[in-house]
Amino acid sequence: MIGRDVSRQAAIGAAVLALFLAVPLFGLDEYWIYILTIGFYYAILASSWSLLVGYVGRISFAHVAMSGLGAYTSVVASGTLGLPLLLSIPLAGLVTGIVGLAIGRLCLRLHGAYLGLTTIAFSEIVRIAFTAEHELTRGSLGLPAVALFETTDRIPYYYSFLALLVTCLLIMWLVLRSRIGLFFAAIREDEDAAASLGVKVVRWKIFAFTFSSIIAGIAGGFYAHFVQLVTPSMMSIQEMGFVLSMAVVGGFQNIFYAALGGVFLELLLEMLREIGEWRMTLFAVVVILILRYAPNGLFGEIVRMALQRRTRT
Amino acid sequence: MTAQLVTDGVVKRFGGLTALDHVTFEIEAGELVGLIGPNGSGKTTFLNVLSGFYRPEQGSVSFEGRSIVGREPSALATAGIARSFQVTKIFRRLSVLENLLVPGLTDWSAAPRAAAEKGRAILDGLDLGRLAGEPAANLSGGQAKLLEFGRIMMLAPKLVLLDEPFGGVHPTLKRLMHDTIRDWNARGTSIILISHDMGSIFDLCRRIVALQNGRVIANGPPEAVRSDPAVLQAYLGTRSARAAS
Amino acid sequence: MSLLAFSEQVINGLIIGVFYALAALGLSLIFGVLKIVNFAHGELYMLGGFVYYVFASLFGLPPVAAVLVACVALFLVGMAIEHLLIDPIYRGKVERVDEYAIMITFGLAILLQNLMLSIFGPWTKRPEAIFRGRIEIGELIVSGDRLAAAGVGIVLMGLLLYVLRYTWAGKAVRAVSQDRETAAIVGVNAKLTGMLAFGLGSALAGAAGALIGPVFLVYPTMGVIPVIKAYVIVVLGGLGSVPGAILGALILGLFENLATVLIPDTTRALAYKDAYGLVLLIVVLIFRPQGLFGEKVRRS
Numbered sequence: 001m002i003g004r005d006v007s008r009q010a011a012i013g014a015a016v017l018a019l020f021l022a023v024p025l026f027g028l029d030e031y032w033i034y035i036l037t038i039g040f041y042y043a044i045l046a047s048s049w050s051l052l053v054g055y056v057g058r059i060s061f062a063h064v065a066m067s068g069l070g071a072y073t074s075v076v077a078s079g080t081l082g083l084p085l086l087l088s089i090p091l092a093g094l095v096t097g098i099v100g101l102a103i104g105r106l107c108l109r110l111h112g113a114y115l116g117l118t119t120i121a122f123s124e125i126v127r128i129a130f131t132a133e134h135e136l137t138r139g140s141l142g143l144p145a146v147a148l149f150e151t152t153d154r155i156p157y158y159y160s161f162l163a164l165l166v167t168c169l170l171i172m173w174l175v176l177r178s179r180i181g182l183f184f185a186a187i188r189e190d191e192d193a194a195a196s197l198g199v200k201v202v203r204w205k206i207f208a209f210t211f212s213s214i215i216a217g218i219a220g221g222f223y224a225h226f227v228q229l230v231t232p233s234m235m236s237i238q239e240m241g242f243v244l245s246m247a248v249v250g251g252f253q254n255i256f257y258a259a260l261g262g263v264f265l266e267l268l269l270e271m272l273r274e275i276g277e278w279r280m281t282l283f284a285v286v287v288i289l290i291l292r293y294a295p296n297g298l299f300g301e302i303v304r305m306a307l308q309r310r311t312r313t
Numbered sequence: 314m315t316a317q318l319v320t321d322g323v324v325k326r327f328g329g330l331t332a333l334d335h336v337t338f339e340i341e342a343g344e345l346v347g348l349i350g351p352n353g354s355g356k357t358t359f360l361n362v363l364s365g366f367y368r369p370e371q372g373s374v375s376f377e378g379r380s381i382v383g384r385e386p387s388a389l390a391t392a393g394i395a396r397s398f399q400v401t402k403i404f405r406r407l408s409v410l411e412n413l414l415v416p417g418l419t420d421w422s423a424a425p426r427a428a429a430e431k432g433r434a435i436l437d438g439l440d441l442g443r444l445a446g447e448p449a450a451n452l453s454g455g456q457a458k459l460l461e462f463g464r465i466m467m468l469a470p471k472l473v474l475l476d477e478p479f480g481g482v483h484p485t486l487k488r489l490m491h492d493t494i495r496d497w498n499a500r501g502t503s504i505i506l507i508s509h510d511m512g513s514i515f516d517l518c519r520r521i522v523a524l525q526n527g528r529v530i531a532n533g534p535p536e537a538v539r540s541d542p543a544v545l546q547a548y549l550g551t552r553s554a555r556a557a558s
Numbered sequence: 559m560s561l562l563a564f565s566e567q568v569i570n571g572l573i574i575g576v577f578y579a580l581a582a583l584g585l586s587l588i589f590g591v592l593k594i595v596n597f598a599h600g601e602l603y604m605l606g607g608f609v610y611y612v613f614a615s616l617f618g619l620p621p622v623a624a625v626l627v628a629c630v631a632l633f634l635v636g637m638a639i640e641h642l643l644i645d646p647i648y649r650g651k652v653e654r655v656d657e658y659a660i661m662i663t664f665g666l667a668i669l670l671q672n673l674m675l676s677i678f679g680p681w682t683k684r685p686e687a688i689f690r691g692r693i694e695i696g697e698l699i700v701s702g703d704r705l706a707a708a709g710v711g712i713v714l715m716g717l718l719l720y721v722l723r724y725t726w727a728g729k730a731v732r733a734v735s736q737d738r739e740t741a742a743i744v745g746v747n748a749k750l751t752g753m754l755a756f757g758l759g760s761a762l763a764g765a766a767g768a769l770i771g772p773v774f775l776v777y778p779t780m781g782v783i784p785v786i787k788a789y790v791i792v793v794l795g796g797l798g799s800v801p802g803a804i805l806g807a808l809i810l811g812l813f814e815n816l817a818t819v820l821i822p823d824t825t826r827a828l829a830y831k832d833a834y835g836l837v838l839l840i841v842v843l844i845f846r847p848q849g850l851f852g853e854k855v856r857r858s
């Protein structure tokens with residue numbers, strides 16, 4: 001699992017990171033810098049979602065609701081309460097962490113489709129509530145958010161979101177390569193066996209939910225001050241479908257592949273603008289084909305084939 | 314001397330079915346007890362109660378003098394009660410060694426390197442050493458049962474609960490399992506063994522407890538239980554029991 | 559509230575309940591046989607609405623015939639989905655069954671929604687009604703299209719219950735629902751039964767969509783809210799239970815109406831209309847995952 005081929009993986013990772021660091025230096029159009037930055041947001045969501053689904057084997061459709069909750073928290077805290085963003089964004093993580101903990105605790109005994117239904121219901125309730133509470137949220141008009149930086153230049157946003165993505169991935173990776181990652185895998189493979197061997201199943205399931213919710217909340221908070229507007233549509237089922245597609249296409253059994261899937265699909269979405277709604281139709285077909293024939297995802301398959309070729313020669 | 318594990322009047326119901334009907338049982342430290350009974354007599358349910366997977370509706374269960382009712386399975390594993398499963402529950406997509414590392418690392422003071430060394434030694438002893446890096450899904454049925462043995466050994470338990478460990482196991486592997494069980498017992502580990510394999514039960518155990526319809530119908534040395542009319546009746550039905558007597 | 563307004567509410571509630579029940583029945587049937595929750599069920603319902611629209615409004619088929627076309631089309635679509643995407647689970651071709659089943663049907667939902675969006679655009683369509691005009695019972699006025707659609711829905715449900723109870727195919731469906739392996743041993747073709755169940759379930763969803771299309775309009779996201787209600791219903795009634803689904807539909811209808819009355823601020827009460835059922839869903843799933851009427855399953 002993790003730990004195997006670590007040095008080779010680190011080398012590939014460093015190369016990809018160097019590429020993203022260098023991209024703005026090549027005089028890429030401002031527009032594409034903007035799109036890539038949004039891609040980083042989705043990369044955080046897709047990777048933290050795969051932590052839950054791919055590693056612990058617990059499905060959640062409430063992930064974008066968490067992100068939206070984080071976004072609203074930070075916007076209200078910074079706008080209405082006047083907190084500095086340096087406090088309001090961590091506060092977003094704290095709030096979604098607490099909500100994640102509560103949901104994780106409530107849903108302990110549920111898995112599979114039952115968990116999927118419960119999290120869909122939760123997600124929709126949050127979205128409906130944020131649409132309905134006009135006085136606080138202005139409904140579907142959305143709330144304007146303070147900008148993260150005073151400049152209109154895209155570059156600071158690009159690098160700060162990249163830094164956030166790298167930090168999130170690094171923290172997740174450290175957790176997953178520790179014994180906690182092994183406990184996650186044991187729970188995913190067989191909960192009863194894990195418990196019979198001393199794995200504190202209850203604790204780690206709640207931890208996983210809380211952990212991924214905190215990451216989603218911080219990402220949402222950050223994103224709100226980047227696009228400078230939050231609306232309830234951030235929490236829609238369609239948005240969740242988009243994040244799911246990214247994770248699946250990239251490879252939901254590996255946080256790094258899922259993150260790449262996020263950037264990749266966001267870029268593709270913009271590149272294929274001309275074909276309009278057919279884009280999502282196309283993505284959905286790809287998602288279904290990948291689930292059926294290449295469950296490791298696009299990047300998982302590429303790496304697998306690369307490794308196979310190396311061993312053959 | 315007080316017994317290591319004591320149950321008193323344990324009742325477990327599923328809807329209208331009473332799976333355990335006032336089961337009173339005890340096992341001394343270092344004992345090896347066989348648990349027999351026809352299908353559906355409550356053997357596995359009893360093991361699930363002892364290992365914390367089921368909470369009994371009535372009665373008490375205590376281990377080393379302290380009540381364990383309501384404690385999580387994971388807490389009982391750490392306290393020294395380990396178990397295997399009737400339908401083998403290995404972590405299929407983890408490697409054979411990683412399967413051992415899971416229990417090895419639940420103790421936070423255990424260093425990963427030391428746990429891996431201990432795991433390798435155990436795998437060698439179970440003839441699984443060369444498969445350490447393989448995904449556990451590639452093991453045969455018997456090897457998977459052995460892997461469960463290995464995982465139990467990582468916990469260094471005081472009491473081991475084995476649920477049908479010999480089902481569908483090749484005779485060579487079965488001998489290895491017998492030796493392992495004897496070895497554990499010789500080192501002072503107490504064992505409760507459920508099996509339909511009467512040869513193994515009579516071979517290994519010095520005391521046998523028989524269950525029927527969730528009730529203890531016999532308890533004693535193998536010879537006594539073997540000729541107990543209640544046991545014969547439970548296994549053979551009324552008419553043949555009369556014929557045998 | 560006057561008695562007249564009240565009776566109007568009740569009748570409308572019952573009519574909506576019929577459509578809910580149609581969609582929920584299909585969901586329950588599929589879960590019973592295949593043990594998967596079809597997250598694309600709302601989109602099959604939507605597809606039924608579009609098939610009806612195309613045949614009734616564009617091709618000018620008589621409405622009842624168009625409903626039947628929608629049923630047949632969705633039956634075939636459902637069989638194809640089962641064959642291509644669900645059956646691999648039972649042939650051991652899928653590694654992580656639980657996640658696969660959820661994600662593949664969810665992916666299918668995204669696909670169907672966007673496919674229809676691409677072809678027909680996001681605008682609402684109003685297909686031909688089955689029956690125009692209104693029916694007056696004393697002072698009570700019920701719009702005819704609703705009543706006729708509900709009537710056809712009841713006939714279809716009755717037909718399904720008959721098929722399940724008395725035909726060989728229905729017996730096969732019930733046998734596989736109870737125990738797939740044993741059913742296979744006694745000679746039931748589990749694969750074919752799975753396809754049949756998915757086909758029938760989809761046909762019911764399609765029928766619901768076709769019948770409701772003229773009333774609530776046809777558009778690509780029309781299935782999102784009704785299917786969430788269908789989930790609530792089947793969870794209330796216990797997943798896989800057909801009578802439970804019908805009972806669940808009634809409970810949801812009542813609960814939604816009562817909850818709306820309980821909140822004094824009417825605009826707010828209306829804004830939260832779709833949330834009540836969801837709260838109910840969460841509460842039931844957490845405290846009684848076997849449903850209100852289901853038997854607790856013994857853990858192996």
